[in-house]
Amino acid sequence: MLGSAPPTSAPATPARGARGGYRRPGTRAQLPPSYYEALEPLLGTVKKPAQYVGGEHNQQEADWTAADSRWLLCYPDTYEVGQPNQGIQILYEVLNRRPATLAERLYAPWVDLEERMRERDIPAFSLEGHRPAWAFDVIGVTLPHELGHTNLLNLLDLGRIPIHAAERTEEDPIVLVGGHAAYNPEPLAPFIDAAVMGDGEEVALEVDDVVAAHKREREAGGDVDRHTLLRRLAQVEGVYIPSFYAPRYTDDGRLKATVPIEAGVPPRVPKRTVQDLEQWPFPQKQIVPMTETVHERFSVEIFRGCTRGCRFCQAGMITRPVRERKPETIQRLVEEGVKDTGFGEVGLLSLSSADHSGIGKVARDLADEYEGTVTSLSLPSTRVDAFNVTLSNELSRNGRRTGLTFAPEAGSDRMRAVINKMVSEQDLLRTTEVAFSEGWRHVKLYFMIGLPTEREEDVLAIAELGIKTYELARKHGKGNKVTISVGGFVPKPHTPFQWAAQDSPEEIKRKLALIRQTIKDHRGLKLRTNDPEEGVIEGLLARGDRRVAPAVERAWRLGARFDGWHEMPTLDTWRRALAETGVDLDWFSHRERDEREALPWDHLDSGLEKDWLWEDWQDALSEKELDDCRWSPCYDCGVCPGLSIQHDTGYDGGMQLPVVPSGLGGNEQLPVTPERYASGA
Ligand code: SF4
Numbered sequence: 149m150l151g152s153a154p155p156t157s158a159p160a161t162p163a164r165g166a167r168g169g170y171r172r173p174g175t176r177a178q179l180p181p182s183y184y185e186a187l188e189p190l191l192g193t194v195k196k197p198a199q200y201v202g203g204e205h206n207q208q209e210a211d212w213t214a215a216d217s218r219w220l221l222c223y224p225d226t227y228e229v230g231q232p233n234q235g236i237q238i239l240y241e242v243l244n245r246r247p248a249t250l251a252e253r254l255y256a257p258w259v260d261l262e263e264r265m266r267e268r269d270i271p272a273f274s275l276e277g278h279r280p281a282w283a284f285d286v287i288g289v290t291l292p293h294e295l296g297h298t299n300l301l302n303l304l305d306l307g308r309i310p311i312h313a314a315e316r317t318e319e320d321p322i323v324l325v326g327g328h329a330a331y332n333p334e335p336l337a338p339f340i341d342a343a344v345m346g347d348g349e350e351v352a353l354e355v356d357d358v359v360a361a362h363k364r365e366r367e368a369g370g371d372v373d374r375h376t377l378l379r380r381l382a383q384v385e386g387v388y389i390p391s392f393y394a395p396r397y398t399d400d401g402r403l404k405a406t407v408p409i410e411a412g413v414p415p416r417v418p419k420r421t422v423q424d425l426e427q428w429p430f431p432q433k434q435i436v437p438m439t440e441t442v443h444e445r446f447s448v449e450i451f452r453g454c455t456r457g458c459r460f461c462q463a464g465m466i467t468r469p470v471r472e473r474k475p476e477t478i479q480r481l482v483e484e485g486v487k488d489t490g491f492g493e494v495g496l497l498s499l500s501s502a503d504h505s506g507i508g509k510v511a512r513d514l515a516d517e518y519e520g521t522v523t524s525l526s527l528p529s530t531r532v533d534a535f536n537v538t539l540s541n542e543l544s545r546n547g548r549r550t551g552l553t554f555a556p557e558a559g560s561d562r563m564r565a566v567i568n569k570m571v572s573e574q575d576l577l578r579t580t581e582v583a584f585s586e587g588w589r590h591v592k593l594y595f596m597i598g599l600p601t602e603r604e605e606d607v608l609a610i611a612e613l614g615i616k617t618y619e620l621a622r623k624h625g626k627g628n629k630v631t632i633s634v635g636g637f638v639p640k641p642h643t644p645f646q647w648a649a650q651d652s653p654e655e656i657k658r659k660l661a662l663i664r665q666t667i668k669d670h671r672g673l674k675l676r677t678n679d680p681e682e683g684v685i686e687g688l689l690a691r692g693d694r695r696v697a698p699a700v701e702r703a704w705r706l707g708a709r710f711d712g713w714h715e716m717p718t719l720d721t722w723r724r725a726l727a728e729t730g731v732d733l734d735w736f737s738h739r740e741r742d743e744r745e746a747l748p749w750d751h752l753d754s755g756l757e758k759d760w761l762w763e764d765w766q767d768a769l770s771e772k773e774l775d776d777c778r779w780s781p782c783y784d785c786g787v788c789p790g791l792s793i794q795h796d797t798g799y800d801g802g803m804q805l806p807v808v809p810s811g812l813g814g815n816e817q818l819p820v821t822p823e824r825y826a827s828g829a
Pocket of ligand 1: 455468469777778782783784785786787788789
């Protein structure tokens, strides 16, 4: 348990006097204190001290006193996890390019430094200028998943910002969240001022305009307060102000609706979609980390969105439609980025990078360019087909053919039809045979258990598929290895599975034991699993409503932090918090919803029609698959109308075709002309 837990009774935030008389509005000439000197003596006493010092290559430091608006971009996890986050890097670039805007970064201090900061009254500070969080105008927090919620409260408290939005005054920053977990911000509603839905590039600048104009007006003596600012922010498309909406419940405790309680705000808040990625600056001068991080590479987002339609995948659903970057832009970004940063690895990132319509050419050109150099290329793709192997062969010209990863996600063809994975067992076995025959030594297979409609035979099929793959591996080399990685499924908002019941940890444990028992005689076949209890809190926060918020606060006050870390004993803390606040985990997580029940995120519009999601859920239950709409007619999920995006074409206007594995020789994916498409050639 942490020795540094905040006080268990409100308020946790120190009195205003702790800010040394500093007043935020009207502070052009006033520089808040830097805490570097206070931090320096502590560095030798904490783990990984380099993560707190800043000064990285390509760090940007704007002039504090010259800026009209100041953002603190926060990631609610450690530097080693958060530093490579693309969302933060993009916003950092977009905001800092503005002459009168300053953006700095903050990552969560590990518990050892937090303890010392609390002892010495050092507030959470930015990495660039070591300025206190409370001195910024906007605290912009990226929420890639739900397990950072307690860290968000902790960062606010450490930054001397009241954790409750209702207690913040003109002197406090606006606390704004974005990212995938912001698509259901209701469990955080009392703690945030705003949530931003969708792509951040455009909306961040519009928010910045509103904040800067509001400050100017106040400085000129205008009679505008924090409520005025929130009202103005609510007029920015994609910005949701939770305090302007209220939930209504039925007598039996179900949600009836979340409705506006402030005049002039939209009943449903639409997400923002950047239509042309090429129009926006992509960080070329990426920050080179000072210490070890989870990914140390120059990364280029080669496209955004995914329309494969995997029914469990929130990222794929909420980032529709697909928008590609041109191959020549990718090539240029890589060349300039590698030169500037000196990274030895380049990552071509997206949700399914092998699906870029020009990836064959991109991979070939980059492999040609960097052949014989120390630069390696990687493409995170788990697509189960021979084309993926062909691409990996190209990209690995500079290295050894060690590990390849595929994600069949489910063990049986039936279960894969339910989740719309569109991959047969034959595809998988043929693909792994291609991989081993072409010299790859280790294949990893990703699966989920606890999926809707799952039967015992579906669980056993995971083990059996692992065994068959392992037998293929051994056929091509005695030292070849296969690892099956199995995690528990967590239903997420804005997906067809948002109505599904989540398996209990006990049920997940039972299913894992079945897999373990079935493969026990195959010693070379490795099984990796997540802690079944990990998904419990994630599931609750993903689909909870505002009634879950007191449990989030209670868990944090009891010491919950870093909820996704194995090192942290947070589940017991959470169970106590749930008991004390009367939040029923079974009701929120392990219960199937019916069609009529309002969902806590119904007033937040991801673009997907709820009717379409329900139809897709019914298709899942009847094991009916749905093609990727990039190569089949549009099935009206609701996302594209209103956007000027020709969704079934690639970067060069060529139409897309599905990629069909063509056997041991691999295959190629080509954008084709409408004539070729029509003729089926
Ligand atoms: S609206 Fe049609 S084309 Fe656009 S993402 Fe949905 S199904 Fe695909």
